[in-house]
Structure formats: C-alpha cells, structure tokens
Amino acid sequence: MQKLRVCELFAGVGGFRIGLENTGHYEVVWSNQWEPSTKTQHASLVYEARFGPENHSAVDIEKVPTSEIPDHDVLVGGFPCQDYSVATTLNSSKGLVGKKGVLWWSIHRILKEKRQKPRYLFLENVDRLLKSPSSQRGRDFAIMLKSLSELGYAVEWRVINAADYGMPQRRRRVFFLAYHQSTQMFQAIKERPEKTWLETDGVFAMAFPMKNENKAFETFDLTDDLATLSNHFNKGGNKSPFKNCGIFIGNHVFTTDAVPDYNGPHTVLEDILQNGEAPDDFFISIDELKQWKYLKGAKRELRTSRSGHQYHYAEGSMVFPDALNKPSRTIITGEGGKAPSRFKHVVPTQRGLRRLTPVELERLNMFPDNHTKLKGISDTKRAFFMGNALVVGIVKKTGKVLFEKIEQLSQTA
Structure with a gap:
C-alpha cells in the first residue's frame, strides 16, 4: 500500500509529522502553523528549519482558501481548545457557521469544501474538551461529533495518558480518529458491535490496550441540529455524558470509561x-x-x-x-x-x-534531541513549544496501527 498523504494543521514544531513519518507509512504534503499572539512565527521557523519550507504555510488558516490546500488522505492537528458554539447566519443559504476565530471551524470548512474529502482524521486536544463548557457539560464535543457526522464521518475517541503506556511524561490528552463513509474502516465500525470495537478491534484498542473492569457502557443519540445542540445540550447538567472513550456513528453515541492495560517497559x-x-x-x-x-x-x-x-x-x-x-x-x-x-x-x-x-523537555515529549534548537530561538521559547506539543510516541503508535488496520481491511475486502 502506498504512503498516506497527510495535511498537518496547527503544526507547532511538527509532533504529528515526526510521529507519523517515523512509521514509514505517511508523507506530509502540506502543513500550516500560525501563532496569532506573536509577530515572529517562531514555531513555524523551527518547522521550516527541520522539514523545509516547501508546501508549508505560515499564515492564519482562516485566511487560506481551501483550493490552496492539496488533496490528502489524512488530516491531522492539535487544534486549540475554544468555545465551539455555533451561530446562525443572516443568509439562510449558508446555514450555520462557527464563531470567527474559533479554529475548529477552519477544519470544518476544509472538510466541507474539499471535493475529495480526507478519508481519515487524526486530531488531539486537552481532555477537558469532553466536559466543556461548565454550563453545558459535553456540549462542545457534541457539536464536533455532530458536525463531523453531517460531513460523512464516524468517530472514535480515547483519552490517553502517555505515562500509562510507558512513556516518560504524565500528559493526558483526548485523541480522536474519524473515518469517512467511503472507507472500509467506516463499514467495519458499522458492522461490528461497538463494545468489540472499543475493547479489542478498534485502532485505539489495538494501539493502547484497555480493560473495562465492568464499567457501564452508555448510549444516547445526537439527533438535534447544531443550533439546538449549541443552545440546549445538557443545559444545567453536572456531568458530561461522554466518558473517556467511545464511538459516534449515525447520530449514535456509545461510550464508557477505559482503564489502561499495559505491562511493558516504563521510562521515568x-x-x-x-x-x-x-x-x-x-x-x-x-x-x-x-x-x-x-x-x-x-x-x-x-x-x-x-x-x-x-x-x-x-x-x-x-x-x-x-x-x-x-x-x-x-x-x-x-x-x-x-x-x-x-x-x-x-x-x-x-x-x-x-x-x-x-533537550530534556524535548525527550519528555519524545522529540529528537535539539529539534527546537535554532538561532534566535531562546530556551524559554523552546520550553513554550514543548508545553504546547504532544507526546510523539502516541502519534507514532496510533499511526502504525491505523495503517496496518487499513491495509488489513483492504486485503480482506
């Protein structure tokens, strides 16, 4: 099977790229990194120094026309945690749009406008996304799931603490994979019991084994439109209905709390x-x-x-x-x-x-030594990069299993 073409958004200093390309199965064909709060784009400078300036964009993603982004198989990114509520436009033909400056809606816009949609999404965020905002626990995640479903995707998610799987940092983040309805992965989720996919057959289950310890599986539907979800989802609820792992397909949520099941080596x-x-x-x-x-x-x-x-x-x-x-x-x-x-x-x-x-901070995120070392980049800025980065080992392991699963399904089709 050929390498999968990747578009890396909110690229930072390239954590997704390192993890995926180190598997040998992925090739980043376009990337974007833009920091709104700084005039000099320090992270983008590091990215270009390591990977070259070709097909790299260092401008506000909201200002990049979708037509300038090449077709790709996988869209990846660790997008900012913001308020994902929606607003109704005066022009009803445009329907619902996200609030300006909320970068989730840039991903949504690219997916919506791409004639050849990415077959897979691999995204990362802080785990509080599952319970935000405090006034409507879980609303933001519900909006994301529903909007992806309307664009033809099934989603599986998992909160992973890197240290639970032998990695050197206690860093808990939510990762989610989405599969377009045109893929065999989508069909596999559709045909198999959700419990089986979450516990043994799914990409996250295979990459990061879990046990359920008799915790309940909860199910509910997201049938409301985006505006109704934005205004009314779980209003006044004390707890989010989303557990630390789950599947969403065809408006149906299936979720539970996974417990890590790992007996391998540990780095301290x-x-x-x-x-x-x-x-x-x-x-x-x-x-x-x-x-x-x-x-x-x-x-x-x-x-x-x-x-x-x-x-x-x-x-x-x-x-x-x-x-x-x-x-x-x-x-x-x-x-x-x-x-x-x-x-x-x-x-x-x-x-x-x-x-x-x-260098030690880079190692805690499993980056190569001195990856962020560049003339004009201070040690303080290098630390800032790592505070924003993800643990590369999680990306590499997930990417490896995802590719193997895709390959396996293509051979049995």
Missing part, C-alpha cells in the same frame, strides 16, 4: 536527564532556594486582592524536587525561564537542584 524522569551536560544557569542558587520552597510548599494565608478585598488562600504542597523514579508531571508552556515557579520541574543532581533543559 531519571532516564531522560542530561546529567553532566546541563548549563550552569539551570542550577538553582542558595539565594533562590527559599522562594522555590515557598512556591512549592503548602500555604494557608490571608491575601489581599488588587481591589483591596482580603481573602483566605490555601493550597497543598507539591513534591520538591520532582521524583526521578516516576514519569514527569505535565510540561506546561511556562516551563522555561529562571524565575522560581510552583509548576516548573526541579530535579536533584550531584551538583545540586536544577531546572530541566530544553
């Missing part, structure tokens, strides 16, 4: 450290240590807001320094810089306590 924080190579300015001085301990420690104190209002503030302590015999905590975008912080990682070494280096 100690395994990725550059001990002996870390620059001096990553070490914490004795003068700074008191502030680090305060920020990491438990607190119960009276504070005053900017308006002069006094309030009681309390928070628990964090492990300090970070445990070396476990996977790391989740990297955040503020991981870089020398300033003491509650959330930055600090590791013990023979020379003393220090922050994590850019």
Whole structure:
C-alpha cells in the first residue's frame, strides 16, 4: 500500500509529522502553523528549519482558501481548545457557521469544501474538551461529533495518558480518529458491535490496550441540529455524558470509561536527564532556594486582592524536587525561564537542584534531541513549544496501527 498523504494543521514544531513519518507509512504534503499572539512565527521557523519550507504555510488558516490546500488522505492537528458554539447566519443559504476565530471551524470548512474529502482524521486536544463548557457539560464535543457526522464521518475517541503506556511524561490528552463513509474502516465500525470495537478491534484498542473492569457502557443519540445542540445540550447538567472513550456513528453515541492495560517497559524522569551536560544557569542558587520552597510548599494565608478585598488562600504542597523514579508531571508552556515557579520541574543532581533543559523537555515529549534548537530561538521559547506539543510516541503508535488496520481491511475486502 502506498504512503498516506497527510495535511498537518496547527503544526507547532511538527509532533504529528515526526510521529507519523517515523512509521514509514505517511508523507506530509502540506502543513500550516500560525501563532496569532506573536509577530515572529517562531514555531513555524523551527518547522521550516527541520522539514523545509516547501508546501508549508505560515499564515492564519482562516485566511487560506481551501483550493490552496492539496488533496490528502489524512488530516491531522492539535487544534486549540475554544468555545465551539455555533451561530446562525443572516443568509439562510449558508446555514450555520462557527464563531470567527474559533479554529475548529477552519477544519470544518476544509472538510466541507474539499471535493475529495480526507478519508481519515487524526486530531488531539486537552481532555477537558469532553466536559466543556461548565454550563453545558459535553456540549462542545457534541457539536464536533455532530458536525463531523453531517460531513460523512464516524468517530472514535480515547483519552490517553502517555505515562500509562510507558512513556516518560504524565500528559493526558483526548485523541480522536474519524473515518469517512467511503472507507472500509467506516463499514467495519458499522458492522461490528461497538463494545468489540472499543475493547479489542478498534485502532485505539489495538494501539493502547484497555480493560473495562465492568464499567457501564452508555448510549444516547445526537439527533438535534447544531443550533439546538449549541443552545440546549445538557443545559444545567453536572456531568458530561461522554466518558473517556467511545464511538459516534449515525447520530449514535456509545461510550464508557477505559482503564489502561499495559505491562511493558516504563521510562521515568531519571532516564531522560542530561546529567553532566546541563548549563550552569539551570542550577538553582542558595539565594533562590527559599522562594522555590515557598512556591512549592503548602500555604494557608490571608491575601489581599488588587481591589483591596482580603481573602483566605490555601493550597497543598507539591513534591520538591520532582521524583526521578516516576514519569514527569505535565510540561506546561511556562516551563522555561529562571524565575522560581510552583509548576516548573526541579530535579536533584550531584551538583545540586536544577531546572530541566530544553533537550530534556524535548525527550519528555519524545522529540529528537535539539529539534527546537535554532538561532534566535531562546530556551524559554523552546520550553513554550514543548508545553504546547504532544507526546510523539502516541502519534507514532496510533499511526502504525491505523495503517496496518487499513491495509488489513483492504486485503480482506
């Protein structure tokens, strides 16, 4: 089977591309990365330095005509978590459109306008997507599922914590795969029991084995139109009806809570450290240590807001320094810089306590060493990239199983 052609949106520094192309089964034919909050497109510069400028776009995806995007088999991307509600246009012929600036609707627009639609979608987001917004738990995900169904796709999703499958970082994200109705994957989901697909036969089940532990499977339908879902789905509900894995096909939701079932090797924080190579300015001085301990420690104190209002503030302590015999905590975008912080990682070494280096942060996301190293790109910016990135190992494993499953179904057709 030939390589699958990939369009990578919201590409960052290329996590999806690395994971998929490392399987040998995928080829990125077009990519887009644009950061609205910065004049210099730092992530795009890194992307071009690693993969070349050909067929790479560094402009706002909302301004890119669909006609400029080449046909592709797989559309991938880790799109921003935003408010996915819809709005009715005055021109009824256009029907429903997403709110401007909400980038999910750029994906939707491309899928809608492409005459030759991508056969597969592979997308990633923070796991709170399944329970957003707080006033209508699960509404945003319901809108996404329904809009994909209207475009001819079946969807399976899974919340995966990379550390549960031996990877070096505790990073929990929701991944979902969508299959166009023209594919054998769509037919396979349609013909097999949903429980079987989720537990054993599906791509996520094969890539990341699960056990159900007698948790209930819940089913419900999304028959309302997008406007009704946007306005009324689960209004006032305390909990989202979407569990951490599930299938959506033909307006029907089938969902449950999966428990990881993994007995393989594990990589821990100690395994990725550059001990002996870390620059001096990553070490914490004795003068700074008191502030680090305060920020990491438990607190119960009276504070005053900017308006002069006094309030009681309390928070628990964090492990300090970070445990070396476990996977790391989740990297955040503020991981870089020398300033003491509650959330930055600090590791013990023979020379003393220090922050994590850019290479170590890359390793926690399973990127190649110095992937983000480029003239004019600061260590703080490199840390920011990794706070926004995904764990490449999850993409690679999913991509490998997806290709094998497609190949298997094509041979039995």
